[in-house]
Amino acid sequence: MAPETLAVVGRSVPRLDAREKVTGAARYVTDLALPEMVHARLWRSPVPHARLHGVGVERAAAAPGVLAVCTAADLPVRRLCYGPAYKDQPILADGVVRYAGEPVVAVVADTPAHAEAALPLLDVRFEELQAVTTAEAALAPDAPLIHGALDPAGHFRDLSGLRPIAGTNVCHHWHAERGDLAAAFAEADLVVDDAYHYPALSHHALEPHCVIARVEADGSFTVWTGTQHPFPVRRELAEIFDVPLARVQVIVPLIGGAFGGKCYTKIEPIAAALAARVRRPVRLALSLEESARTITRHAVTVRLKTAIRRDGTLLARECDVVLDTGAYADIGPRVATKAGYRAPGPYRIPHLRIDARCVYTHNVPAGAYRGYGVPQVTWASESQLDGIAERLGLDPLALRLRNLLKRGEEYVAGDTPMDGDLAEGLGAVARAVGWGVPDAPGRGQGLACAMKDGGGTHTVSMAVVRVHADGSVSLFAGTVEVGQGARTVLAQIAAETLGVPFETVVAVAPDTALTPYDHGTSASRSTTVMGLAVQAAARDAREQLLRLAADLLGTDPAALDLRGGRVVHGDRALSVAEVVRGHFGLVGGEVTGVGTFVPGAWSGSLGGATVFWETGMGAAEVEVDPDTGAVRIHKYVSAADVGTAINPRECAGQDEGAALQGLGPALFEARASEAGQLLNPGLIDYRLPTFLDLPDRFDTLLIENADGPGPFGSKGVGESGTFCAAPAIGNAIARATGVRLREVPMTPERVWRALQDARPKASAS
């Protein structure tokens, strides 16, 4: 369909949820209440590693309003441990505590205040043990083992290849290689070997984790939760309680942000187990600090050894990626695989060896976070590449253009060839920032480029479209509205495909009892993967409507067109409502379309060709105050290749939000821990980007070549804006000052110290 014939796709229609959100009418999980609902609070371990010797619960149990006090042994579950990769995480600590902040005892009371007041009355007896609080320490030959035998979850096809290293704390080791490294390193004119570090981060979605769980009279479970993965949560709960999938209903209203922190199962099992115990609906609402003790982004150390020819041709790269996944694996093994896979960067490198290790420590579990390992490895690879350009006296843009994958070129044999134009995107951000000519003396410019296999590996999405007797349409898609605008975009795809006005489409909130299966809302997959399922469902309904109309009009469906909510036949027209009513009679009835997206070939080094490549580019212009080390970002330009923007404003909003989210860890954001104790759980000490961090010029460029596999040539967006912020800014700092940092955040103190360290060297040479 040519763009000019599109009615609603490609238009920045207001979000379906905009009005309810600006009036305060929007309801999130934290706003819900059920009759007879009671409240849970958690006693969390004050130490990172301990053996539990029992819990004295009598005083807490006798406190006002308390209904139940539960330890692991008191939970009415068939299976205590859960997790998407390994069944390694107990609902409440079972004999051993593995991180500071781990839930040990749950108190249920009639009010939150009563539950809270009972916590200090608990007498938890434990013996503190030696804690291993860095990945480096956990990899030491004599490090204590954090887990015994591991029990793979078997939930996801790509995680069937988990490779723990027996007798170590490595819960997954991903390895890949090609070519002849020794020969390539021997042939090289320059070999650069250095290491980069990226710290753990807190997601800090503004709405903390919250779950309400209710056990029905027949033993079924209903759970309202702010999860990005309602269907995997359903499966996990079904296994924990040993009930059929159909007896677990997971409902997801609006979510107040997630960024990966609400991927997979988090606190749902605690709330459900407590509801089963007290036979009342249980609400478990965490504080923001508790959310920070629930999940983090992986701290990652990346060592890169790269071989280059004098002309800038990349020959070989060895990548060693180490991720601190904390006390429980969560989805860390997959993040490790993906971080390793993407560590070489979007370049043509004939000789490669990659090792990525996911390491248990006594820290808060680390899991998904916008970009899924890409921001960490891109910080390393794009910083090193600029260092190489400097050593060879090459322009960083020219060096990248020489090596960037071209459209149609394979990254790895068997995986999807590069489906976008990387050089176009990089060129666009370079032009936008005025590459080579800073606006004022003393400023530096920096570039970065990255890519990620997008859309999720081997995931299924299904959708149902119901056309009602009055012509209005209900769209059933399990995609979670986490802020990204998915319901609006999917409704645009449904309206366009069906040929009905956008205003007639209502997108139903995900509910595992109503909406058909969807893998989850992550990996920038929904517009493409769920979008294709929605498009297929809408096509199915459209074809049925045309057949019904053809019967009513006594003609052939091929002679009919459906647009603007009307079936047109020459100079005659029937509204969709007239078609549905005409077919069923005045009482109504409806037309239902079903659509499914099933992934294609099972090949490639990740075990599955990517649905599309999500590419991102960033360019920065900065100024560094030599006296304080403070970095001021004058310009930041980001580019996102979206194929076709179904809703341009929401696409730009995704990229802008991602880019600004990337500026935080570049300059000031990081979790601070000491001996396994998180020192900055809340927002007083953990600083998030504010209005004052908005660069003077902050732009997003949407690249639209209609070359995506999604509906109308679209591809996913949302993560790519975060990839390049840190390295582009680091590269700009290096060009402004001659000083290169190898660890983020590039705080004033770090920059100032690096400037001081560089001084004597400069005078000595």
Added chain:
Amino acid sequence: MSDVAVAVTVNGERHELTVPPWETLLECLRDRLGLLGTKKSCDVQVCGACTVLLDEEPVSACTLLAFEARGRRLRTIEGLAEGDDLHPVQEAFVEHGALQCGFCTPGMIMATVALLQENPTPTPDEVKHYMRGNICRCTGYKSILEAILAASRRLAPGAETGRGA
């Protein structure tokens, strides 16, 4: 400690309440008055999600005690629109796509209303400075900045539309 009698006007409606002295304004608004538009997030007066207007001044409801609102006028997000007519600031947020997850939006809008009452024609830098206490984790702020400037133009004295804040 005994409960405190509090007479307070919320969105133009007078309420006679009896609250424990430690009850926060946020708890009072959400749990007692059912005004769920005001959001609870950081609990330490950093993020601005719970911003409401107390005698037209922006305050964080998470760190103010309910009894401190005695005898004063409160405005929450529920008190902005008139029937189906959105407040010009709300309209600008919708038109500029200045929201994603929407969790910061009520607080962001209340702070904007206060800003534009105080300074009807702020510069971009003045907006950034005033709004620094309202964190948005989704949008990257640019669309919000544009919405605020657009609302300022609409509300400015002499503007054709707008009915004043």
